[in-house]
Amino acid sequence: GENVEQHPSTLSVQEGDSAVIKCTYSDSASNYFPWYKQELGKGPQLIIDIRSNVGEKKDQRIAVTLNKTAKHFSLHITETQPEDSAVYFCAASQNNNNDMRFGAGTRLTVKP
Amino acid sequence: ETGVTQTPRHLVMGMTNKKSLKCEQHLGHNAMYWYKQSAKKPLELMFVYNFKEQTENNSVPSRFSPECPNSSHLFLHLHTLQPEDSALYLCASSKEGQGASNLYGYTFGSGTRLTVV
Numbered sequence: 001g002e003n004v005e006q007h008p009s010t011l012s013v014q015e016g017d018s019a020v021i022k023c024t025y026s027d028s029a030s031n032y033f034p035w036y037k038q039e040l041g042k043g044p045q046l047i048i049d050i051r052s053n054v055g056e057k058k059d060q061r062i063a064v065t066l067n068k069t070a071k072h073f074s075l076h077i078t079e080t081q082p083e084d085s086a087v088y089f090c091a092a093s094q095n096n097n098n099d100m101r102f103g104a105g106t107r108l109t110v111k112p
Numbered sequence: 113e114t115g116v117t118q119t120p121r122h123l124v125m126g127m128t129n130k131k132s133l134k135c136e137q138h139l140g141h142n143a144m145y146w147y148k149q150s151a152k153k154p155l156e157l158m159f160v161y162n163f164k165e166q167t168e169n170n171s172v173p174s175r176f177s178p179e180c181p182n183s184s185h186l187f188l189h190l191h192t193l194q195p196e197d198s199a200l201y202l203c204a205s206s207k208e209g210q211g212a213s214n215l216y217g218y219t220f221g222s223g224t225r226l227t228v229v
Contacts, residue, residue, distance in 0.1 A: 036217075043118075043204075043221050043223050044202070046219070103154060105154070
């Protein structure tokens with residue numbers, strides 16, 4: 001089955017700096033890659049996703065890149081703000097939602 | 113609010129108790145999921161329901177029993193749990209589809225923090 005690894009497990013940046021979180025996956029058939037943000041006391045919330053026919057996707061300060069050959073994908077947050085502090089999860093899936101597999105999460109802290 | 117509501121938010125139960133967790137969504141989604149979230153571990157998929165039919169049971173012990181009476185409601189019945197079952201239990205829903213273009217992300221509830229004593 002699919003195995004998703006996520007790095008780093010913790011990340012601390014200064015406000016205004018960029019943050020990058022990386023994930024690798026094992027199954028070359030995976031073709032859908034969402035990212036979730038989990039704030040304290042809440043469930044994970046989908047913030048951006050990318051499909052295998054696209055190499056990069058942006059939404060304001062966040063962007064995701066996908067390298068299918070290397071089987072890795074990354075989340076980029078620019079101009080970080082304290083409210084970006086949360087745990088971020090990557091995930092990978094094939095043709096249906098039954099096989100969605102999540103990374104272990106990255107705790108991002110943005111220092112003011 | 114995300115559109116997926118879980119109750120209760122917190123639950124403390126003894127190992128001999130029987131309790132149930134409830135999840136409700138009115139987003140028009142046709143797939144619902146139970147996940148277990150433990151500290152420093154990836155989210156663990158427990159059960160999947162598509163159009164009210166269970167399509168995945170990820171080797172979950174029988175002390176956890178899911179029920180999906182309709183596509184908007186999902187329950188997790190708990191019986192004779194162990195302390196290691198203490199965790200955050202998350203419910204999620206999504207549109208179910210085949211093929212990458214029909215895949216969508218999940219909408220999660222806020223979870224039930226379960227403590228087994």
